[in-house]
Amino acid sequence: MNTSTQGDTFLINETPYTSVFIPEEFDEEQRMIRQTCEDFLKTEVYPNLDRIDAQEAGLMQHLLDKAGELGLLSVSIPEEYGGFGKNFNTAMLVTDAVGAGHSFAVALSAHTGIGTLPILYYGSTAQKGKYLPRLATGEWKAAYCLTEPNAGSDANSGRTSARRNAEGTHYLINGQKMWITNGGFADVFIVFAKIDDDQHLTAFIVERGFGGITMNPEEHKMGIKGSSTRQLFFNDCAVPVENMLSERGNGFRIAVNILNIGRIKLAAAAIGAARRVIDQAVTYANERMQFGVQIATFGAIQHKLAEMAVRTFAVESAAYRAGQQIDDAYGTLSAEGMDDAQAKLKATERFAVECAILKVWGSEMLDYVVDEGVQVYGGMGYSADAPMERAYRDARINRIFEGTNEVNRLLMVDMLLKRALKGELDLMGPAQAVADELMAIPDSGISEDAPFIREKQLLVNLKRQYCWSPGPR
Numbered sequence: 001m002n003t004s005t006q007g008d009t010f011l012i013n014e015t016p017y018t019s020v021f022i023p024e025e026f027d028e029e030q031r032m033i034r035q036t037c038e039d040f041l042k043t044e045v046y047p048n049l050d051r052i053d054a055q056e057a058g059l060m061q062h063l064l065d066k067a068g069e070l071g072l073l074s075v076s077i078p079e080e081y082g083g084f085g086k087n088f089n090t091a092m093l094v095t096d097a098v099g100a101g102h103s104f105a106v107a108l109s110a111h112t113g114i115g116t117l118p119i120l121y122y123g124s125t126a127q128k129g130k131y132l133p134r135l136a137t138g139e140w141k142a143a144y145c146l147t148e149p150n151a152g153s154d155a156n157s158g159r160t161s162a163r164r165n166a167e168g169t170h171y172l173i174n175g176q177k178m179w180i181t182n183g184g185f186a187d188v189f190i191v192f193a194k195i196d197d198d199q200h201l202t203a204f205i206v207e208r209g210f211g212g213i214t215m216n217p218e219e220h221k222m223g224i225k226g227s228s229t230r231q232l233f234f235n236d237c238a239v240p241v242e243n244m245l246s247e248r249g250n251g252f253r254i255a256v257n258i259l260n261i262g263r264i265k266l267a268a269a270a271i272g273a274a275r276r277v278i279d280q281a282v283t284y285a286n287e288r289m290q291f292g293v294q295i296a297t298f299g300a301i302q303h304k305l306a307e308m309a310v311r312t313f314a315v316e317s318a319a320y321r322a323g324q325q326i327d328d329a330y331g332t333l334s335a336e337g338m339d340d341a342q343a344k345l346k347a348t349e350r351f352a353v354e355c356a357i358l359k360v361w362g363s364e365m366l367d368y369v370v371d372e373g374v375q376v377y378g379g380m381g382y383s384a385d386a387p388m389e390r391a392y393r394d395a396r397i398n399r400i401f402e403g404t405n406e407v408n409r410l411l412m413v414d415m416l417l418k419r420a421l422k423g424e425l426d427l428m429g430p431a432q433a434v435a436d437e438l439m440a441i442p443d444s445g446i447s448e449d450a451p452f453i454r455e456k457q458l459l460v461n462l463k464r465q466y467c468w469s470p471g472p473r
């Protein structure tokens, strides 16, 4: 297997810089797509942030419709279903560019990601044919209903039930879902429920028009106030049997695989949000005068701006590198003859550890950036009349949804060790090599004089420590 298309190997292998994708390599078309997103935010979203946060009736739907007209909802949808069929890293680019859009970014991501992708990856031909063209244009908006009042991080413990009716034509869904993004206006819901006494969830495509769905008023949230978040109640909601997604009992697998994609995309959105905060903080630091000079001339402020940029750059580098690896893995699997949707899923699954790492590091990077953004603005950072206050509140959710950061931290180690135990990842070989090395004369490793050689050696040593820690002691 080509190591660049196998996940997790960053821990044990050296990666030649020539094999790492950097955003500067995006082509003309991808840059134009990025520009379209930025123009959209400038004209449609930024001037309306207060109206969006006030949840002005119909506004979010209208914005999603306009985004649909520009093709921003259909980047990943194949051309045969009315989309552009672009690769994974182009979808990452759109998520990054739109990521600065506060609540709008959340609504768009929920629609194009967790709302649409289950159908794209697991739907039958008939399901794809019926739903994807409408989701691609935004004619129908989507939501994803996994969480329940008593089933959050432990998502498979949900109690929502599905029972086949006497005629065998429909499943009757009963239960309660919580925190559903786009819940207030979505037309299509991906609903996870347990059939009869099943241990595992099954996924269903549920249309609002099926009836039997009621909801609570909008949640009052700390941030992303413009994003619709509802509790939904299913009361004998009759779902045609052909609307089961994939197979009975496969729901948890669907949920996990879709969340993998959501996690790396969350990091992409965090990059876009952080970039905007840095732009605003730099502008403010150059305008604000204290002690007769611009505050940008103070070392303490320069340090903040630099650290904000450093962390954003690190997440950007890692996110697009992993995005390209997912694309490369997909290419390899497709060439081996794997079905298109399967190959896309499998490629992301291989990089599930990277997705979890990026979710954690991206969300924590953004929280750092917005916190320092508030600090650069001083008292104005605390004012709702300046942009940092909203950025600060809106960022916080990222450490909670798409799997909390605590759960993602557990997952990344768990997945890594499981792969090592299954023999898919050779952690023992490198660990033994480090053990042997420790018994020999220490090698500083710095044998050449080239740019970044010390930084590179630091990384090599860091990786050796990781391999050694769980090693044969």
Ligand SMILES: Cc1cc2nc3c(=O)[nH]c(=O)nc-3n(C[C@H](O)[C@H](O)[C@H](O)COP(=O)(O)OP(=O)(O)OC[C@H]3O[C@@H](n4cnc5c(N)ncnc54)[C@H](O)[C@@H]3O)c2cc1C
Pocket (backbone or CB within 6 Å): 110, 143, 144, 145, 146, 147, 151, 152, 153, 154, 178, 179, 180, 181, 182, 221, 229, 397, 400, 401, 402, 403, 404, 405, 406, 407, 410
């Ligand atoms: C604004 C918003 C939008 C959302 N949108 C959606 C949506 O569209 N669809 C959807 O299905 N869900 C959605 N969610 C739900 C979200 O995914 C959950 O809130 C999240 O998974 C955490 O679940 P919980 O809130 O029940 O917290 P809990 O699971 O109760 O966790 C509470 C605390 O315990 C920690 N914890 C839990 N288990 C462990 C463990 N094993 N080890 C260590 N620590 C642990 C958590 O990290 C957390 O700090 C949304 C939530 C919010 C707030």
